[in-house]
Amino acid sequence: MNIKRIFGENLLIVLGFALMIAALYMVFMYVPTDKHTGIVQRIFYFHVPVAWVAFLAFFITFIFSILYLWKRDIKWDTIASASAELGVIFTSLVLITGPIWAKPVWGVWWTWDARLTTSLVLWVIYVAYLLVRSFASEPDRGAMFSAVVGIVGFIDVPIVFLTVNLWRTQHPTMIIFEGGLTTSMLVTLLVCIAAFTVLYLVLIKRAARLKQMESEVRRIKNIVA
């Protein structure tokens, strides 16, 4: 590992840590409490960035899956699969924090609303992506089939995003683009989004390295065998 790489990685960790501290301070100390939904509205400042990171992760999987199918280079599959894993983790967090917000506001944990249902479908698609890889008899076949799932499955991302406009849903609309947030709320949300984006970058580097090591173990085992 060269000095430039160590420095770059550590800089990203320091930046992510500083942004996360700033985000937590803004969520709990700076931004005013929402008049309508009360203190529970503060879940929104982490729920939205977590959803953004999930979408970003699946977009990266989509791009690198195309690259893998095109070039058949394992390094693209390594990034695609690491990002899909992170996407599943962050989508799980979306599906957990959403109902925690919904219970006190809507009175129910879950409803088969278009946004919620398509988000659950998205989670199922990428869990299938990971399962295809783990059940494949050969790593190359697993990489190829999962790349197809990663590309086709991405169709659901814009659907999830647009559900609040396409259907009548219970889920709040895209208030960020409609000017429904005060300046302090918007700034807080943007800082949280920046913090989670940096967190994603730190995690994807680590997760991709892990996948790389796994394929290295397989390669050396083949030499030994």
Add this chain to the structure above:
Amino acid sequence: MENLAYLFAAYTIIWAVIFGYIVFIYLKQKKLQQQIDLLKQSVEEPDTGNSP
């Protein structure tokens, strides 16, 4: 401070999951590195590596 428990639960779960994933990556990376070192050793020294 109504619904504080929901807020607490949401943030705790987010951090627990992220922290859990970081620990998982760290432990798995450590295990894989040990495996790679052992395998490399057995490739470099094939006679002594598999002998009973």
